[in-house]
Amino acid sequence: MLPSSLPPLPTPPALPLLPSPHLLFLGDISEPGYAKTAFGLRDWAPQRCIGEFRCAGGTVSAGLPAMTPQQAAARGARSLVIGVANAGGVIPESWIEPLLQALHAGLDIISGMHVRIASIARLREAADALGRQLIDVRVPPPGIAVATGAPRSGKRLLTMGTDCALGKKYTALALARAFAERGVDVDFRASGQTGILIAGRGMPMDAVVSDFAAGAAEMLSPAAAEDHWDVIEGQGSLFHPAYAGVALALLHGSQPDVVVICHQPGRRHMLGYPAYPLPSIEDTIALALQLGQRTRAGIRCGGVSLDTSQLDPASAAALLDSESQRLGCAVADPMRGGPAFEQLLRQCLG
Amino acid sequence: MLPSSLPPLPTPPALPLLPSPHLLFLGDISEPGYAKTAFGLRDWAPQRCIGEFRCAGGTVSAGLPAMTPQQAAARGARSLVIGVANAGGVIPESWIEPLLQALHAGLDIISGMHVRIASIARLREAADALGRQLIDVRVPPPGIAVATGAPRSGKRLLTMGTDCALGKKYTALALARAFAERGVDVDFRASGQTGILIAGRGMPMDAVVSDFAAGAAEMLSPAAAEDHWDVIEGQGSLFHPAYAGVALALLHGSQPDVVVICHQPGRRHMLGYPAYPLPSIEDTIALALQLGQRTRAGIRCGGVSLDTSQLDPASAAALLDSESQRLGCAVADPMRGGPAFEQLLRQCLG
The missing domain is CATH 3.40.50.720 (NAD(P)-binding Rossmann-like Domain)
Structure with missing residues (x-):
């Protein structure tokens, strides 16, 4: 737990690519x-x-x-x-x-x-x-260092959530794809096993030893060109009784410029934890910005991603609109696209 | 990262004792x-x-x-x-x-x-x-489960810090010893290698895979008699750019009734991280209570522990007194004892 006396690595080593096709x-x-x-x-x-x-x-x-x-x-x-x-x-x-x-x-x-x-x-x-x-792919790569906390170049977006399993991976993938379609230089950065298989590389955050978790996040989204975006798949939730530590390590190590908060309308409690009520979207935004500013001054919320797959199109559109007005930011379902998603993209890119 | 579908363990398995003398x-x-x-x-x-x-x-x-x-x-x-x-x-x-x-x-x-x-x-x-x-002793025991977040019996105190290496272990040891001397049923719970060697058992939090870190903390301080105290050695700091995740997992899993905040007067930045200013004691208290209440409603601060080993006795006594007045709580150096430490003990035991 003592800080390493070794000099910080200027650039974390690159993660190996999975052989494909x-x-x-x-x-x-x-x-x-x-x-x-x-x-x-x-x-x-x-x-x-x-x-x-x-x-x-x-x-x-x-x-x-x-x-x-x-x-x-x-x-x-x-x-x-x-x-x-x-x-x-x-x-x-x-x-x-x-x-x-x-x-x-x-x-x-x-x-x-x-x-x-x-x-x-x-x-x-x-x-x-x-x-x-x-x-x-659930085995972390060798050479993960303790986090340096040093600022690094490039822009980063991290998806975070009110809970597990409500669209952080799909939101990050959809944002990265949309960024690329608009000519933005972007990488999707996977932090879980399915994301790693999709991306062909990444960091299995849930398998990293806890002292190195923030360092693993730094390695996952290394320094890049100033106009490059890393769109990083989030894990867990800052409010989760088991996984908040992973979520915080990923937030600190990612040093995101922008967070997008993911939520599933209608979910009342943490999945598998009926005694733990779901935090509100606004509390989740506030805590992400409060804790994230420790390693990334100026961190901001780019908007909210809702999984509306259980609603019909009209109900989904009405909910996205009313939530956007209530929260005062872009609220979209990336799987549905449309003007709400265009607004989310604009707010993320700033 | 998905919540386990397995039923939560009612009581974590006991940790093995190290052979002694x-x-x-x-x-x-x-x-x-x-x-x-x-x-x-x-x-x-x-x-x-x-x-x-x-x-x-x-x-x-x-x-x-x-x-x-x-x-x-x-x-x-x-x-x-x-x-x-x-x-x-x-x-x-x-x-x-x-x-x-x-x-x-x-x-x-x-x-x-x-x-x-x-x-x-x-x-x-x-x-x-x-x-x-x-x-x-740096190898975690087998059978660590994902945290359940379920409330458990007994009383728990966790030492936390503005940084690493400023007295969390010594404060926990001194509090546990003083509790025992006053007839309180108490266990010191070690979370790092030196503490584990001293206690003869414990949990090397820094070596636990991150998804299981809060579960490891639940295992470290299991359910106990209602008047039993576990005094738990803290790790890292909620403000640490590398170790905040470990600190949060230990806080959530420990479900402490009481936190004691440890600090070294005069330290200006995080050890080994000159770009990161030390958080104030009051900000550290506030964040510990804010985040800790997620798994332990009613969590409170028992006071502050200062490492005054670099001061002469008169300067140390003056500082403890002025900090106690400024912060409005007990402030002691457990290594010096005295009335300030007696007050800290009373505020911790409630």
Whole structure:
């Protein structure tokens, strides 16, 4: 806990890129809910997804061309991504042969599952013999330093939330895509496993040792050109009884110029914590700015992102409008786009 | 980062106790500054320290009887504690033979150094053959769960600080000792490596993966009898650009009834971070109560602990008095005791 006596690193080391294009592995599942990672990759990184590959018993499709690992490799694929999770978060025995097939075809294997794929002896031995990589994206990279707190160049936006699981990743992805479409030099910076698979790189903040969490956030969004934007995927909530520390470390290390607060209308308490009422949007904005100013003077709120997927279009539009008037800032659902989203983009870019 | 769907643990598992009494190993150092761990053990846990043991070249003493591992074992010692650090934080080759000697004498070895002692092959092989333990206290215990945020019985006090390294551990130790002397049922709860060695158990908060940091704090200070106090060693500072996340996780997970704010008069900026001015004591109190009330309604400040070791007694007494009047609460230097400390104890116990 003592500050390091080492001189601060002027620029954190770059994060390694995941090898792509990918072949998406859908395993043997028959329940689409387990394929969220594959669907996320298809939706947000289609240019990196060459095809899909199931094993016996599987019925779920991501709508991509079906192909074997050999066929995918012939078309340029460099890795197989495990695009599904199952109930236990483990690699079932029935997946081993198809995964070995991918290694023999010349593909690396990328996993975001809880179990470390490199801990499975048959896969590790085959990968070693073939010179292939087994990449667990929930393992932080080496060389994470204690945060320096030093200001760095470039512009940064961090999505934050009233709670977990209400659109911080999708909001960041949508903002980054819209920035790029408007000619802004932008990178999406992933802080969780699905985001990392979509972005091809990132920092699994939930797996970093706590003393290095703010330093990991500094490494995730390094110094950049003055007109460059990093749009950073937030984690947790400053009001969360379990994850507030991660949210604060990510806020401090990100040093954002702008925060966008994400919320799901109608949610009454923290997901899985019925005794903890959801904080208000305005309290969440105020606390983010209060704490964020410690490492980034001049931090401001670019607006609010609401997940209105449970409302019909007219109700959603009415809610976005009334919330924008009530809060005095841009309020949009990035998945719906439209004038409200245009206003949010303008307020973020400043 | 998603909330666990598992039911919350009603009571976190107990932390294992370190085997004692100890023989303190002072290595081959000649600079007393490297022996802080041994001195801390001698000062705060003398009943667990049987003697000290140096190897060739060492000149530093903790003032305990010198003895070999065989002699210590004959007097009941169960472990050798590495009581020194060196510049690199590594175990030098010259320590291996004395450490092997301890294993052969029947002692376990306990280390708080950065390098994992169990990673040194010669020591691990000898320990395995002899049935001895190699205990690295910076390794978190298994089974740490995500924080539940559920209220729990017993009373808890957390020391917090305007910065690192200004008396949070010594204040917690002094308060716990004074509580015990007044007949209060109390446990000191260590959150860092030196505190863990002193207490014989605890939680190395700085080594816990960030998603589990608040859960680790819940495990550190479990539910207890209603009149029992846990006095918890704080870490970092809510204003620290690198460690605020750890401080917040420890605050949320500890659910303290009372916080005591620690400060070193005259410190102008965060240690090692000259661009970051020290927060005021009153801002530190206010933020601790603001954020702490999320998991512990009714949290209050018991007072302020100042490290006045750099002042003469008259100047120290004058400062404690003027700060107490300025802040409107008890302000004491626990190392000096006296009426100011008595007032702090009364305000803490409520």
